[in-house]
Structures are given as C-alpha cells and as structure tokens.
Amino acid sequence: MSAPAQSFGLRAALTSALQWWDDAGIDTPPVPPAPRARRAPPKPLDPAKLALSKQPLKAGPSAAQVSAAADADREKLLAAAKAVAGSAPTLEALYKVITDFDAADLSVNARAAVIARGNAGSGVMFIGEAPGKDEDMAGKPFVGKAGQLLDRMLAAIGLDEQSAYITNVCNWRPVNGRAPGEDELALARPFITRHIELAAPKVIVLVGGTSLEVLTGQKGITKLRGQWQDYNAGEAAIPAMPLYHPAFLLRRPELKAEAWRDLLAIKARIEGAE
Numbered sequence: 001m002s003a004p005a006q007s008f009g010l011r012a013a014l015t016s017a018l019q020w021w022d023d024a025g026i027d028t029p030p031v032p033p034a035p036r037a038r039r040a041p042p043k044p045l046d047p048a049k050l051a052l053s054k055q056p057l058k059a060g061p062s063a064a065q066v067s068a069a070a071d072a073d074r075e076k077l078l079a080a081a082k083a084v085a086g087s088a089p090t091l092e093a094l095y096k097v098i099t100d101f102d103a104a105d106l107s108v109n110a111r112a113a114v115i116a117r118g119n120a121g122s123g124v125m126f127i128g129e130a131p132g133k134d135e136d137m138a139g140k141p142f143v144g145k146a147g148q149l150l151d152r153m154l155a156a157i158g159l160d161e162q163s164a165y166i167t168n169v170c171n172w173r174p175v176n177g178r179a180p181g182e183d184e185l186a187l188a189r190p191f192i193t194r195h196i197e198l199a200a201p202k203v204i205v206l207v208g209g210t211s212l213e214v215l216t217g218q219k220g221i222t223k224l225r226g227q228w229q230d231y232n233a234g235e236a237a238i239p240a241m242p243l244y245h246p247a248f249l250l251r252r253p254e255l256k257a258e259a260w261r262d263l264l265a266i267k268a269r270i271e272g273a274e
Helices: 003-023 047-053 063-087 091-100 133-138 145-156 182-199 209-216 246-251 253-273
Strands: 116-118 124-128 165-168 203-207 229-232 237-243
Touching: 063 091, 063 182, 091 182, 124 182, 124 209, 133 145, 145 246, 145 253, 165 182, 182 209, 203 209, 203 253, 209 229, 209 237, 237 253, 246 253
Parallel strands: 124 165, 124 203, 203 237
Antiparallel strands: 116 165, 229 237
16 A cells, blocks of 8 residues: 555544544543743853943043044144154155155055156246146156146247156045045145155146135135235245146136236246246
8 A cells, every 4th residue: 555545544544533523522632831941040141251241331532632632633743743844954855755655644645746747947937736637646746637738838839848847736536536625735835845845846827716825824715816826935935926727727718818917927927936
C-alpha cells in the first residue's frame, strides 16, 4: 500500500473510533497541550558593569568651548602664516614658503598653490581674488576664460607677460570654487603683503572688489573703479587702480567701455612712472 493510502486509512480509523466514543455517550478527552520549554534563568549581572552603568555620563564640550578652540586654532594658523611669509627674503623663497604651507581648510582640496605668472620685475602688478578650477589645474593665475579676457585687456594697452606681473590675493582655490571667506582672506593677507614688498611694483592694479578690500580696506568696486587709491607699502604709498574683474565683465559686457577708460588711465600712469 502506498503512503497516501496508508495515511487515508489511518484518518478513517481515527474518525470511526471517535464516532464510536461519541455514540456511546463517552466524552472524548481533550488533547493535552504540548509542554512549553522552560526559559533558562537570567544570568546574574556583572557587578563591575552594574557599577559602571550607574556612573553619571560625562558632559561634552559646550558650544562656547568648541568656538573658543576653533578661534585658538585660527590664531595659531594666522601666526604661522605671518611668521613664514615674513621670513622669505626673496620671491623664490616666498614661492617655496607658499607651496609648502598647509593652509588647513583653505588648501585641503586645492591641487597646488597658484602663485604668479609674468615678469616680477616689470613694475606693474595685477592682483585678482583667488584661483578658479582652470587655474588650480594649471598652477597659474588667470588662465581660464576670465584670464584670456585679461590678457586681451593687457594687450590693448601694450602689456603682456614680459611687461606685467599677475597674481591673486589668495593662492589656493577654495572648496567648490566659492569666494574665499573673511578668515581665509585674513590667512592669505600675510603672503600677498610680502609678495608686494618683494616684487616692489611701481603701479598696482586691483582686479576686482576682493583685491580692493583686502589691500586698501575699502569696499565697492563699482563706485571706486577708475579712481586711484594708495596702497600703504610702509614708508611709501604705491598707486593702485581698482579695475573690474574680467569674470564680472564677461557677465556684464556693457561695462567694457568703463573698463577701457580705466585701462587707458593705467597705461598713462605706467608711462609716467617709467
């Protein structure tokens, strides 16, 4: 007999037996439930762990403490920047100091420090804001679209890399290409200050509002462009002309006529300084 047939016969026999008990007036006894497995008794707690769990949690640093620590770190970094920048006796030494300097969050994503291009002894120094993506890749300032426009602007008044020196206030590209913040510009200031001292230009061109503010303390490139300012170089003042940044002119080409007038004023000043 096959297994299914045997199973069917067994069920039939059980059903018949139960029916016989029922017909005889005998109650069928309930099937007792299967006994439950007993749980193991809980393990006694480790006295050492129990004592540790009762200790009060230590409070973390407060927001004020975190802020004070961050301020202290910024002050140390700024002091280091001033010390190493001031220690550079030549432009070549300054280049190495800038290249080797760890500017923390400012330089963390930069490929390299972007310092300068052109002739440092030309007597004419163009100073922009900070490197962009193209400059970070090339390791030179003003080589992207804005830099190409700047080169055309220089050529219009007879300047090129042999007769001009081009750099930025900030030597590192900020994270995501954003504008450098106040703390970052403060960190960059000792380097650009020493850069100007060593290059000793006769004329400075402040390319954009950031350069104007960092080096003269004044704000408002649209108000002050075309007006000669004095850059305080210690014992003497260097004439400095605020000029629209070429990246701004790419967005506002209608202002190129104003920029052209400023370039002519720069040309006249250079010729007068020769």
